[in-house]
Amino acid sequence: MxxxxxxxxxxxxxGYADASRLRQVHDRDWVLDRVTGSPETLVDLGSGIGQLLESALLRFPSLRLAVGLERSEHRIAEAAQRLAPYGERAVLHAADLTAPEQLPYRAQVITQTSVLHWLYPDEDRIFAWVAAHLAPGGRFLLTTYHPxxxxxxxxxxxxxxxxxxxxxxxxxxxxxxxxxxxxxxxxxTRTRTVDELLAVLAPHLRVAGHAERDAVVTxxxxxxxxxxxxxxxxxxxxxxxxxxxxxxxxxxxxxxxxxxxxxxxHVSHMPVRLWELTAREEFVSETGNRPSRA
Ligand SMILES: C[S@@+](CC[C@H](N)C(=O)[O-])C[C@H]1O[C@@H](n2cnc3c(N)ncnc32)[C@H](O)[C@@H]1O
Structure with a gap:
């Protein structure tokens, strides 16, 4: 048959471009609205069909490099088509985020939307990778879903x-x-609670801020x-x-x-958290002191 x-x-x-309108698409502008300054390099982890990368390239003319890491070859092919008009400003790599390879550059902005639960129980590996790939003062903007x-x-x-x-x-x-x-x-089960995630990311990253929204699907x-x-x-x-x-x-x-x-x-209803994270050693406390490294 x-x-x-x-x-x-x-x-x-x-069909993800169409399907993602029901839930995931809302993360894109929510995350990109948090980008400050004039980033030159942005890396999107689990970049899917390249929608966030395209929005970023349109919104930030300062971007010289928008890089997507993604596992699905079908999604990479669709993203490559979408990003073709941006020439060398857009780069896509086939990658498994549970065993990510090192890149030869650091980014002012790293993003990851609607992906982290797929990396369970090895999320600490991507957190370590992010900490090593953030440029000084850089931000990791991450969304996590909490059913x-x-x-x-x-x-x-x-x-x-x-x-x-x-x-x-x-x-x-x-x-x-x-x-x-x-x-x-x-x-x-793949989707850890906020407290569980705090414990997993703590060795690598610091929380600089967060926001929440309700994802209601109809x-x-x-x-x-x-x-x-x-x-x-x-x-x-x-x-x-x-x-x-x-x-x-x-x-x-x-x-x-x-x-x-x-x-x-509604079909479903769940809180989504947007995390704004910095590398652990970048963190400066409210008193202006850098904490000593554990
Ligand atoms: C729900 S989609 C989100 C796509 C896009 N970030 C968005 O917000 O629309 C999850 C994406 O993560 C990718 N993904 C899942 N596990 C992965 C892994 N281990 N390594 C790389 N990509 C992965 C999937 O192929 C898929 O494109």
């Missing part, structure tokens, strides 16, 4: 997945074990959410089912999302 359109979409993570977690560590998208799997015949109470059996960590149709799920999560969850049931799974996620919206007025 040949794969359905939505399965092909999930494999290639296609509420239940006793099984499920929350946010996991809840829609649980609804969808139970609609397809898996009892809701068996879903945590089904995910675990396929090595699928619930997204709400949809116009079940199909819209079905495509949002495929473009955002790919086959991360779908792989718990045999290939012939995956098209039904994506449809069931869309139906679950619409049902939730009818019941609650």
């Amino acid at each position: 040949s794969p359905s359109a939505v399965e092909i979409q999930a494999r290639t993570l296609a 509420a977690r239940d006793a099984h560590g499920l929350g946010g998208e996991d809840e829609l997945v649980r609804d969808a799997l139970s609609a397809l015949g898996t009892p809701a109470e068996d879903v945590p074990a089904l995910l675990a059996a396929h090595g699928v960590l619930p997204i709400a 949809v116009e149709s079940a199909a819209q959410y079905e495509h949002f799920h495929a473009a955002t999560f790919g086959d991360y969850y779908a792989r718990v089912l045999p290939a012939e049931r995956r098209a039904d799974f994506y449809r069931a996620v869309g139906a679950a999302a619409l049902r939730r919206q009818e019941e609650r007025g």
